Amino acid sequence: MNYSSFLNKNTKIESNQYYNVKNKKKKSHFFLFSSLLSIAVLAIFITFFTDTYRGLTARTYISSPDAVLPSSKTHSSTHNSTLELPEVSSHSDVLSNTVVYSEAPAAEIKKPVNKPVTDNISTIELTQMVATQEINLPTEESLSKSSVSQNTIIPIVKQAETPAVVQKKSTTDKIVSPQTQELIAAEVNESITTKTVVVKKGDTLSAIFKRLSLSGSTLHKIINSSKQAKRLTKIKPGQALVFTLDNTNKFKSLQYDLDRVDSLTVEKISGSMQFTVRIDSKEIEIRQQFAVGTISSSLFSAGNKAGLSNAMTMKLAQLFGWDVDFALDIRKGDTFAVLFEEKYINDKKIGNGNILSAEFVNRGKVFTAIRYTDAANHTDYYSADGLSMRKAFLRTPVDFSRISSRFSSGRKHPVLNRIRAHKGVDYAAARGTPIKAVGDGKVIFKGTKGGYGRVIILQHGAKYSTLYAHMNSYNKKMRKGTRVKQGQVIGYVGSSGLATGPHLHYEFRMNGVHRNPLTVALPSASPIAKKYRNDFQSAAETMISQLKLRKQDTIALAEQ
Known part of the structure; x- marks a missing residue:
């Protein structure tokens, strides 16, 4: 064997040994992991079966009337239903320290279970199992009626010492609809x-x-x-x-x-x-007020002295304006008395209301006006005789103006400087003073008319017509053919045409003939309807009596 082959053999041996060791390590790791997994699965099964066994024994305990309960500290109850347990009775075979409940004194006795199934049940678990039951514990009175063996230990629980009731929350009391929840949230x-x-x-x-x-x-x-x-x-x-x-x-x-x-x-x-x-x-409170005065220089100054506002003085003048020319007819010493309304909100005066009744004495002649509303809810002012204060024509087309030129057949014209008939009445007034229609009618002419300047002519029925000249401007609503009401503003005082200053030239014509506006006999007023006459007379007498009484009291108080 040469040296190289020897080395190759040794290398193969070492390689085989290395792989054998590695395989043994893998097998040992796998065995260890399998063992741990088996132990975990076994523990899970043991826990599951233990819990199942406890549940079964607990249900057996609840259903068995002979089961021995734990001490009174574990008793629980609710308000829903009652689990009645038997009362205690004697038994010769009762073991020491054992509690026995029977259904009635000296009745049938059953042997207790030797090994209570509740030994392994905690207080909390028992509470959960009887959450819908109520346990009635025996009292001293019920136990005294029973015969108990000397070997029997009976726990006596007073009613005052009954364990606290385990309340089961009612789901019906707490249910709130989604709509209600949204409203509460809002x-x-x-x-x-x-x-x-x-x-x-x-x-x-x-x-x-x-x-x-x-x-x-x-x-x-x-x-x-x-x-x-x-x-x-x-x-x-x-x-x-x-x-x-x-x-x-x-x-x-x-x-x-x-x-x-x-x-x-x-x-x-x-x-x-x-x-x-x-x-x-807002709710308005109406109060009655009374004022009396004597004219010394003008109606307005007398009204202010009597406590009347300028607006109320104007109402008074308009009320008697069909009978009295306040620019021409009033004299020093003329008197007036007026009963009127005042408006209040939260005890604060906000203005005046209607005139209820009034009296004006002009040159010794007495004029009386009474406000009356009939059954048809129509309201107007009437004289003491029941004649309407509202005549067909007003005496003057402008308020409180000075008469600068009267009706005359031989007056010297201020511009032409020659004798010329003056077929109307001139009312001197400030430029822009409103001009009112003296009666209901229709516009038959609007425009410029020679020396008259800007003119409007109104036709009042078939018999009467009126002319208004030297206007500064017209009411924008005025057109030929326009219908107008008495007192409606038709234009404004000016000096157009042949005029030396701002004034109104006013003419009154009857059947086309000029008449003196200051003296012409105007159409009489219409009387109150027959069916309301008796009721009006009763109301008028009351108003007139009240007016005279207040007038006397006010004058007497002023003289003191």
């Missing part, structure tokens, strides 16, 4: 913020919404939601807007006071981008 999560914005000079609703980080699309939808909502575009400096926003700064509502009585409210409909708009009115 109430919890939703917080409302109220912001009051006072309108500044130059403010617009768009600018206010932008300051509050509210979208322009929301504003657009609000404004176009209704005709009432468009009134928001007429906000004025000093007015307040009250916004209500949710916790994400989204619009919820807006309140805007239109005046001291009415307010406009805009509310967003939940779950949509639509809005509701309504007008809310």
Whole structure:
């Protein structure tokens, strides 16, 4: 054998030994892993069968009336049902330290189980198994009725020492519908913020919404939601807007006071981008007030002295305006008395109401006006005789103006400087003073007419017509053929045509013939309807008596 072959043989032997050792290691590792896996599987099976056995023995214990219970500390009960256990009775074969329950005193006795199945059951497990049962423990009174062996140990449990009841939570009491949960969540999560914005000079609703980080699309939808909502575009400096926003700064509502009585409210409909708009009115308290006065210089100064506002003095003049020309007829010493309403909100006066009754004495002639509402809910003012105060024509077409030129057949014209008949009455007034239609009628002419300047002529039925000249401008609604109501503004005082200054030239024509507007006999007033006359007379007598009594009291108080 040569040296090289010897080396080859040794190399093969070493290689074989290496692989044999390696295979032995692999086999030992596999055996170890298999052993550990077998032990784990065996442990799982032992645990499973042990738990199953405990469950079976527990059910056997509950179903057996002879089973021996553990000590009283493990007894549990609930309010749902009752598991009645037998009361204790004597038994000659009872073992020491054993508790026996029987169903009745001195009744049939059953042997206890020698090995209680509850030895291996914990208190918690027993509580779970009897969660739907109630165990009634014996009391001293029930036990005293039984005969018990001396070898029997009976645990006496007083009712006061009964273990606490294990309450089973009712699932029906806690069930909440998804809709209710959503509502509760909405109430919890939703917080409302109220912001009051006072309108500044130059403010617009768009600018206010932008300051509050509210979208322009929301504003657009609000404004176009209704005709009432468009009134928001007429906000004025000093007015307040009250916004209500949710916790994400989204619009919820807006309140805007239109005046001291009415307010406009805009509310967003939940779950949509639509809005509701309504007008809310505050409750107004009506109180009666009385005033009496004597004219010394003018009706307005006398009214202010008597405590009347200028607006109420104007109402008084308009009420008697069909019978008295307050620019021409009033004299020093004329008197008036008026019973009227005042409006209050939360004990704060917000304005005046209606005149209930009034009296005006002009040059010794007494005029009385009484407000009356008939059964048909028609309201008007009547004289004490039941004649309507509302005549077919007003005496004057402008309020409290000075007569600068009367009706005359031989007056020297101030511009033409020659004698010329003046077939009307001139009322000097400030430029722009409103001119009113003296009666119901129709516009038959509107335009320029020679020296009259700008003119409107009204036709009142077939018999009467009136002319208004030297106007500064017309009411924009006036057109030829337009119907007008008595007291409606038809134009404004000016000096167009042949005029030396602003004034109104007024003519009254009957069957085409000029008549003196200051003295012409106007059509008589229509009386109250026959069917309401008796009721009116009763109401009128009450009002007149009340007016006279208050007048006397006020004058007597003023003289003191």
